[in-house]
Amino acid sequence: RYIGKPILRVEDDVILRGRAQYVDDIEPPGVLYAGFVRSPYAHARVVKVDLSDVRGAKGVVAVFGPELGFAPGGKVRYQGEAVAMVVARDRYLLYDALEKAVVEYEPLPAVLDIFEAMKPGAPLVDESLGSNIASDEVYQGGDVEGAFREAARVLEGRLSTQRVIPAAMEPRGVVAMYDGATLTMWSSTQVPFDIKKEVAKALDLPLSSVRVIQPYVGGAFGSKLLVYPEEVAVAKAAYMLKRTVKWVATRSEDFKATTHGRALVLDYKVAVDNGGRILAIEGTVYADAGAYYWGEGLADTAAKMLPGPYEIRAARVRAVSVLTNKTPLSAYRGAGRPEATFFIERIVDAVADELGLDRIEVRRRNLVKRLPYTNPLGVTYDTGDYPAVFERALEKLGYYQLKRWAEEEWKKNGRLIGVGLSAYVEITTFGYEAVVMRAERDGSITVYTALTPTGQGLVTALAQVVADELEIPIEKVRVYWGDTAYVPDGIGTMGSRSITAGGSAAILAARKLKAELSKAAAQLLNCEPVYRGGVFHCGDRSATIQDVVKAVLRGDAEAQLTVEAIYHAESNFPFGVHLAVVEVDPETGFVKPLLYKSYDDVGQVVNPLLAAGQIHGGALQGIAQALYEEAIYDEGGNLLTPNLAYYYVPTAHEAPRFEVYFAEEPHPSATPIGSKGIGEAATIASTPAVISAVEDAIRKINPRARIVKTPADPEYVYK
Ligand code: MCN
Ligand code: MO
Numbered sequence: 001r002y003i004g005k006p007i008l009r010v011e012d013d014v015i016l017r018g019r020a021q022y023v024d025d026i027e028p029p030g031v032l033y034a035g036f037v038r039s040p041y042a043h044a045r046v047v048k049v050d051l052s053d054v055r056g057a058k059g060v061v062a063v064f065g066p067e068l069g070f071a072p073g074g075k076v077r078y079q080g081e082a083v084a085m086v087v088a089r090d091r092y093l094l095y096d097a098l099e100k101a102v103v104e105y106e107p108l109p110a111v112l113d114i115f116e117a118m119k120p121g122a123p124l125v126d127e128s129l130g131s132n133i134a135s136d137e138v139y140q141g142g143d144v145e146g147a148f149r150e151a152a153r154v155l156e157g158r159l160s161t162q163r164v165i166p167a168a169m170e171p172r173g174v175v176a177m178y179d180g181a182t183l184t185m186w187s188s189t190q191v192p193f194d195i196k197k198e199v200a201k202a203l204d205l206p207l208s209s210v211r212v213i214q215p216y217v218g219g220a221f222g223s224k225l226l227v228y229p230e231e232v233a234v235a236k237a238a239y240m241l242k243r244t245v246k247w248v249a250t251r252s253e254d255f256k257a258t259t260h261g262r263a264l265v266l267d268y269k270v271a272v273d274n275g276g277r278i279l280a281i282e283g284t285v286y287a288d289a290g291a292y293y294w295g296e297g298l299a300d301t302a303a304k305m306l307p308g309p310y311e312i313r314a315a316r317v318r319a320v321s322v323l324t325n326k327t328p329l330s331a332y333r334g335a336g337r338p339e340a341t342f343f344i345e346r347i348v349d350a351v352a353d354e355l356g357l358d359r360i361e362v363r364r365r366n367l368v369k370r371l372p373y374t375n376p377l378g379v380t381y382d383t384g385d386y387p388a389v390f391e392r393a394l395e396k397l398g399y400y401q402l403k404r405w406a407e408e409e410w411k412k413n414g415r416l417i418g419v420g421l422s423a424y425v426e427i428t429t430f431g432y433e434a435v436v437m438r439a440e441r442d443g444s445i446t447v448y449t450a451l452t453p454t455g456q457g458l459v460t461a462l463a464q465v466v467a468d469e470l471e472i473p474i475e476k477v478r479v480y481w482g483d484t485a486y487v488p489d490g491i492g493t494m495g496s497r498s499i500t501a502g503g504s505a506a507i508l509a510a511r512k513l514k515a516e517l518s519k520a521a522a523q524l525l526n527c528e529p530v531y532r533g534g535v536f537h538c539g540d541r542s543a544t545i546q547d548v549v550k551a552v553l554r555g556d557a558e559a560q561l562t563v564e565a566i567y568h569a570e571s572n573f574p575f576g577v578h579l580a581v582v583e584v585d586p587e588t589g590f591v592k593p594l595l596y597k598s599y600d601d602v603g604q605v606v607n608p609l610l611a612a613g614q615i616h617g618g619a620l621q622g623i624a625q626a627l628y629e630e631a632i633y634d635e636g637g638n639l640l641t642p643n644l645a646y647y648y649v650p651t652a653h654e655a656p657r658f659e660v661y662f663a664e665e666p667h668p669s670a671t672p673i674g675s676k677g678i679g680e681a682a683t684i685a686s687t688p689a690v691i692s693a694v695e696d697a698i699r700k701i702n703p704r705a706r707i708v709k710t711p712a713d714p715e716y717v718y719k
Pocket of ligand 2: 221222331333334493494496680
């Protein structure tokens with residue numbers, strides 16, 4: 001069996017030798033380069049777009065203005081919004097030509113703060129809405145008023161998470177080629193099927209004549225799961241010019257033109273009894289949605305997951321998404337769950353402190369005791385045993401030993417070391433996923449998946465799953481992804497759904513293929529064969545997959561050697577406990593993460609090496625969220641962190657030491673594969689664990705310190 005083993009990534013040979021093709025490596029002969037004229041203003045009326053000098057500039061092939069749908073409503077709503085597109089035969093000439101665009105703007109007052117944006121008379125980002133509130137929903141359940149009446153204590157406060165920039169190593173980019181019959185696109189995306197549908201609609205082409213390929217992608221983190229205006233515009237240009245057109249964002253362009261993440265704020269009130277039991281929670285989650293409401297439901301997800309893994313019997317949480325003159329907000333690794341987890345974990349720590357109880361003990365008292373469990377906002381957590389996993393995690397992570405060690409270091413050496421812990425429950429997996437599988441004449445198996453890996457190692461994981469199901473060596477399985485020509489439809493890689501939804505589809509396809517091969521083998525061997533280890537047996541006679549395929553292809557049998565399976569997945573809910581150890585420099589407030597440990601129950605672990613990799617990368621992103629990453633705007637809406645010189649993305653150097661554990665007795669999901677997602681778990685659990693650790697450290701010198709926002713950067717920690 002391959003499932004459960006730390007198989008090395010089959011992707012890496014290609015990637016590490018520099019042979020993987022990313023969008024910008026795709027250079028068809030005669031390719032033209034597209035670039036965008038972007039607004040320097042965060043909010044302005046577009047009075048006039050004069051592109052005559054651009055049209056006359058050297059190397060320019062075509063110029064597209066507002067007619068292509070840029071600056072809808074005649075105004076720009078965030079710095080970096082496109083107002084025109086230029087296509088040139090050379091990249092350098094393109095950037096020279098872009099500077100020749102003359103756009104006359106009438107600047108409008110920009111609104112940057114969500115609370116300002118909600119005030120009557122605030123400048124409107126979208127006049128057609130009549131206010132800056134793009135969405136406003138209330139989620140509730142249980143007797144909230146009763147719980148507050150009964151409460152021994154009521155705690156309230158505001159918690160906020162900063163806006164961050166996903167900053168994938170590879171910026172977005174797209175190539176579109178039109179040969180008069182087929183429009184073929186390559187995009188650095190998570191959603192080739194969505195692009196295909198939207199482009200076909202925009203150009204009024206049949207779906208069958210649009211093909212979208214997702215080549216290797218250097219990271220996405222949720223920021224490539226929308227169909228972006230540039231993708232449609234480049235497709236239109238290629239179609240109109242009957243040429244090949246490429247656009248690849250520069251880093252600073254990507255920082256403004258690709259969606260940002262987080263930026264949620266919670267105002268809360270909790271009702272607690274004297275034993276630290278949380279009876280009810282009431283509050284509002286606000287999202288700083290940016291200039292367009294693209295990241296639908298982020299505040300809503302955070303609201304619905306706010307109770308976390310705790311049995312809180314009543315809740316009323318409002319979710320409000322507020323437009324501002326910033327880059328639109330959308331999914332970023334965890335998309336609502338990191339914020340919900342940060343909020344509830346901060347609240348639980350506050351309850352413990354307020355009542356003078358141990359933070360662990362308060363968690364213990366509040367954890368959901370029996371699964372499945374429906375939280376007061378209607379979300380049903382599927383499987384698990386939170387109390388047992390929690391206790392086992394405490395042991396494995398060595399929480400109390402580390403606390404003692406930190407205390408000794410403080411007493412003996414004056415070191416400010418803090419230990420923090422977080423527990424989380426999150427939602428992973430949704431929707432359908434498709435797999436096409438073919439048995440080849442040499443007995444090997446070709447698998448086409450609609451998943452869209454961007455670094456997770458899914459080619460390896462799917463090969464493990466298929467090799468196990470067909471009982472054949474993994475070398476006989478080849479997995480292809482990211483081409484709408486080979487799979488009818490699919491959703492893609494997001495929501496930590498891939499191995500659970502796509503792996504389950506692969507299991508169903510392998511079973512179908514086995515059944516078809518078995519039918520053919522029965523004809524060939526003249527009996528009902530038994531399948532074992534890739535071979536059909538009838539007494540002492542046998543036929544390999546290869547024999548059967550050859551027979552079928554010779555016309556000896558009627559069988560389907562290409563099968564297709566679609567799996568519709570229900571969501572599942574991983575649970576885990578993460579721990580962080582940090583050291584604070586009392587002179588500067590600088591925080592150094594020393595150690596990070598995790599214990600997760602994600603059902604069946606398919607490949608512990610891949611899963612651990614997800615913890616490392618995810619935790620590092622969450623640590624940066626806790627300590628330093630931040631998209632900063634000035635009051636005019638200028639992005640002051642427009643590139644990697646000003647925006648701090650963590651590197652290996654900033655990483656702590658990791659110890660990653662998975663539950664010895666996992667609780668599987670109700671899917672053929674039994675896994676739950678791990679792709680976002682550490683991004684979700686790490687921020688609150690790190691913040692709790694920083695607070696633990698600084699309390700040694702300031703017992704009343706309380707961290708209520710991220711990032712806890714040196715300036716904030718020092719205060
Ligand atoms: N895995 C496993 N056992 C499990 C669950 C997962 O071995 N029980 C393995 C899988 O085989 C896969 C990896 O862990 O190799 C992640 O699987 P899964 O949890 O199904 O998540 P997805 O593959 O759907 O990945 C999406 C997830 C999301 S939503 C974001 S955002 C994110 C993330 O993955 N973006 C990433 N991790 C990323 N990692 C990289 N390198 N780049 C990104 O852009
Ligand atoms: Mo994601």
